[in-house]
Amino acid sequence: MxxxxxxxxxxxxxxxxxxxxxxxxxxxxxxxxxxxxxxxxxxxxxxxxxxxxxxxxxxxxxxxxxxxxxxxxxxxxxxxxxxxxxxxxxxxxxxxxxxxxxxxxxxxxxxxxxxxxxxxxxxxxxxxxxxxxxxxxxxxxxxxxIPTILYAAISRKLQLLSSTFGVAFIQLFSIPVHGEGNIIYLPETTLQVAEACSGISSLVSLFTLAMIYAYISQKGFLRRSLIVLSSFPIAVFMNWVRIAATGMIAHYWSLEYAQGFYHSFSG
Incomplete structure (x- = not known):
């Protein structure tokens, strides 16, 4: 007992x-x-x-x-x-x-x-x-x-990159286009790649999602790292395509349709 x-x-x-x-x-x-x-x-x-x-x-x-x-x-x-x-x-x-x-x-x-x-x-x-x-x-x-100063600096860099590569994509389709800074000049309209269009929102969201997915689905550090790191080029590239598509729609149809497409594509 x-x-x-x-x-x-x-x-x-x-x-x-x-x-x-x-x-x-x-x-x-x-x-x-x-x-x-x-x-x-x-x-x-x-x-x-x-x-x-x-x-x-x-x-x-x-x-x-x-x-x-x-x-x-x-x-x-x-x-x-x-x-x-x-x-x-x-x-x-x-x-x-x-x-x-x-x-x-x-x-x-x-x-x-x-x-x-x-x-x-x-x-x-x-x-x-x-x-x-x-x-x-x-x-x-x-x-x-992200701190406001750092956020603005990253956003500005992404704006310029998105504008530059957006223009390059549009030129592939033989459309007359010219870019200056974050402004894209088309024959009949002008597009401005604003801060909201820089792609930083997609980048942060995709990066977070990639980390969670990698942690749940993968075991090795290398595999997890590759998934997380791949979120950066994917998010940036998709924003370039989105801007290029917006410019093409603005050229062939109208700026109103282009803006509607961009915001719909942005989710």
Whole structure:
């Protein structure tokens, strides 16, 4: 009887030890959510208004599915809180968060919030379990909008590239066309490759989708990397074709039809 009681006690201790980090982690994440509440509304508004980030609200559901799919592996992983790794990261992230909030830097606030989440998970669950959650946690970064300055610089480069290669594609069909910067001159109309037509929205969305698909469908690092990296030329090339097709429709039919085609093709 005494031996049975000892075994029962040991079992209860094991369960409690496993449950404590989970409850503590949930409490910390709840506190983070409360701290982020003043910024959440603006973030969601930005996602819904900017076509580049319309995929962002879906990412938490993808992360939840990926974690659920690994539930057996995670349950078998020993939980050893990481004070050497997780605690310093949490302290540093907290300091940066305070500075970012005081400086009213949207990007820094959102980026630091992600690192706060990662550090809380690392601190409470340890390195082994956090490593197995590395990709779902990394996906959180895909919800953080690109800094405005960097976004504008990339968009401008893509605008010029799209205009140049769009003109080259149109010339293949012996259509008189001339390009200057992001302006495409046709015999009877003029097209402007605006920032919204740069292809950056398709690039970000396809890159995110490629990462998720590669993680789910492939095992090797090389195969996953090839799928993810292929998203860049595919997205850029498709935008070139889209602009060229828009120019051809504008030349043979009308600018109104061309604009309708472009927006329909953009999804």
């Amino acid at each position: 005494k031996g049975a009681e000892d075994m029962t006690g040991a079992t209860n201790i094991t369960k409690n030890d496993s449950l404590s980090p989970l409850l503590l982690c949930l409490a910390c994440l709840g506190l983070l959510a409360w701290l982020f509440q003043p910024f959440a509304g603006k973030v969601v508004e930005f996602w819904t208004e900017n076509p580049t980030y319309t995929h962002s609200p879906l990412i938490p559901f993808v992360i939840a599915y990926l974690i659920w799919d690994k539930r057996k592996t995670l349950a078998e992983t020993e939980i050893v809180p990481s004070y050497r790794g997780g605690l310093p990261m949490l302290l540093i992230s907290s300091l940066i968060w305070i500075v970012a909030v005081g400086g009213k830097s949207r990007f820094a606030v959102e980026l630091t919030f992600v690192f706060l989440i990662i550090s809380v998970v690392w601190l409470n669950f340890g390195s082994a379990l956090t490593k197995k959650l590395s990709f779902p946690l990394f996906l959180l970064l895909m919800m953080v909008p």
